[in-house]
Amino acid sequence: VNSNDDAILVRRCLRGDDEAIHNLVNRFQTEIYGLCVRLLNHRHDAEDVTQEVFLRIFRSLRGWDSRRPLKPWIMSIAVNRCRTWLSQRCKRPELVDYLQDTLPGPPADDSGELVQEIEKAVAELRLEYRTAFVLFHEQGQPYEDIAQVMDRPVGTIKTWLHRARLEILERLRRRGMVSGDGEEHPAAPLPENEREQA
Amino acid sequence: MNCDEAHDLLQQCLDGSPIESPEWLTHLRHCADCRTLASAGRRLHDGLHLLSSPLPPTGLAERIVERLRLDRRRARSRARRRLALSLALAAGLIVALSLRLNWQGATDGTNTRPPDSVVKNAPEREGASQVHTDQRREPDYDRTAPTLRQSAAELGEVFTSLSNQTADETLGQTRLWAANVPSPSLPKLDLASMEPPTRPLREAGEGVSEGLEPVTTSARRAVDLFLRELPMEPSATN
Numbered sequence: 001v002n003s004n005d006d007a008i009l010v011r012r013c014l015r016g017d018d019e020a021i022h023n024l025v026n027r028f029q030t031e032i033y034g035l036c037v038r039l040l041n042h043r044h045d046a047e048d049v050t051q052e053v054f055l056r057i058f059r060s061l062r063g064w065d066s067r068r069p070l071k072p073w074i075m076s077i078a079v080n081r082c083r084t085w086l087s088q089r090c091k092r093p094e095l096v097d098y099l100q101d102t103l104p105g106p107p108a109d110d111s112g113e114l115v116q117e118i119e120k121a122v123a124e125l126r127l128e129y130r131t132a133f134v135l136f137h138e139q140g141q142p143y144e145d146i147a148q149v150m151d152r153p154v155g156t157i158k159t160w161l162h163r164a165r166l167e168i169l170e171r172l173r174r175r176g177m178v179s180g181d182g183e184e185h186p187a188a189p190l191p192e193n194e195r196e197q198a
Numbered sequence: 199m200n201c202d203e204a205h206d207l208l209q210q211c212l213d214g215s216p217i218e219s220p221e222w223l224t225h226l227r228h229c230a231d232c233r234t235l236a237s238a239g240r241r242l243h244d245g246l247h248l249l250s251s252p253l254p255p256t257g258l259a260e261r262i263v264e265r266l267r268l269d270r271r272r273a274r275s276r277a278r279r280r281l282a283l284s285l286a287l288a289a290g291l292i293v294a295l296s297l298r299l300n301w302q303g304a305t306d307g308t309n310t311r312p313p314d315s316v317v318k319n320a321p322e323r324e325g326a327s328q329v330h331t332d333q334r335r336e337p338d339y340d341r342t343a344p345t346l347r348q349s350a351a352e353l354g355e356v357f358t359s360l361s362n363q364t365a366d367e368t369l370g371q372t373r374l375w376a377a378n379v380p381s382p383s384l385p386k387l388d389l390a391s392m393e394p395p396t397r398p399l400r401e402a403g404e405g406v407s408e409g410l411e412p413v414t415t416s417a418r419r420a421v422d423l424f425l426r427e428l429p430m431e432p433s434a435t436n
Contacts, residue, residue: 021266025259037252047258054262055269111248118245137246162209169238178238
């Protein structure tokens with residue numbers, strides 16, 4: 001989808017075209033909801049915030065600059081809304097175990113345990129690190145788009161992402177997912193093409 | 199290769215860039231910390247492939263669209279209420295100003311506005327001058343002036359017509375009365391040289407309308423700002 005298609009879609013939405021509104025919602029709901037789940041660690045909250053994000057998107061759709069890509073603009077609204085929600089949630093008196101709500105049951109094998117450890121590690125990251133990590137590794141957005149979403153320079157995003165990875169790696173090491181001297185997994189991570197060949 | 203360079207290469211690898219560096223592998227063989235970190239990096243790399251993005255619950259899109267529709271309906275309703283309120287305020291302002299003008303006219307001794315039939319027929323009655331009729335048909339106020347100013351000028355015209363009528367009736371009665379007086383010593387009135395009694399009233403009406411001009415300008419600006427704040431219909435812009 002190029003920027004011209006985005007502009008056409010937005011114009012149709014502004015005209016009140018129901019089909020265009022459905023298209024826009026269907027196109028972005030998975031990414032917005034996934035981001036909200038990762039940032040909020042709570043599925044019900046994520047659903048509420050996803051709805052609010054779309055409300056805000058449509059209310060401010062006229063303010064979108066059609067010369068810029070649509071997706072980073074939309075994701076920035078989602079990130080800002082999650083940030084606001086988290087700050088409001090901190091003020092609530094009740095204590096809720098959000099991780100229990102989000103994470104699945106106990107894993108059956110090592111890979112499930114690995115995934116669970118990674119999810120817990122991601123959930124414990126600082127919000128900025130977590131946002132950069134999820135946008136990069138889970139949603140596959142490039143550094144430049146993440147910089148637009150988070151309104152920070154690319155260098156800052158790289159720094160945050162590198163620190164996020166180091167914290168996760170440290171947690172994996174502490175939780176015994178890696179042997180002490182790395183002898184069980186001596187090889188470096190393989191690039192994608194080499195992994196597929198293997 | 200030192201440890202910092204090895205860490206940078208690990209980050210590049212996690213970024214998705216392929217690494218072909220014999221120096222790095224050599225460093226890993228000799229540095230236990232970097233070897234552990236690289237091993238953890240590989241586990242992370244594997245785990246990220248297993249990590250599935252949370253899927254939205256069933257029907258979320260429909261709920262979102264329904265909420266958007268509800269929000270649009272509410273926005274339209276709010277816009278209509280604001281428009282009705284602003285129109286009511288503007289109408290109330292105009293009525294209040296008109297009443298104020300009428301009240302001022304009554305306190306000045308010109309009484310209230312006469313009925314339309316009186317105003318309409320006043321210049322056609324006996325002795326009405328053609329000059330006054332022409333002035334009524336072509337008022338000399340600025341036609342591009344605001345509506346409220348025009349209204350004030352029209353009020354002045356109404357007062358003018360009323361005073362015309364009164365003056366004409368008075369003159370007619372005076373003539374009748376003077377004809378019945380036996381003494382011929384009364385001086386003959388030079389009606390042509392008399393100043394029309396309506397000019398001061400006309401000027402007063404114009405003065406009032408000019409005095410109200412800042413008020414009308416402010417009110418019009420406020421209404422314009424208010425209307426500008428109203429959300430526009432999507433179809434209106436396209």
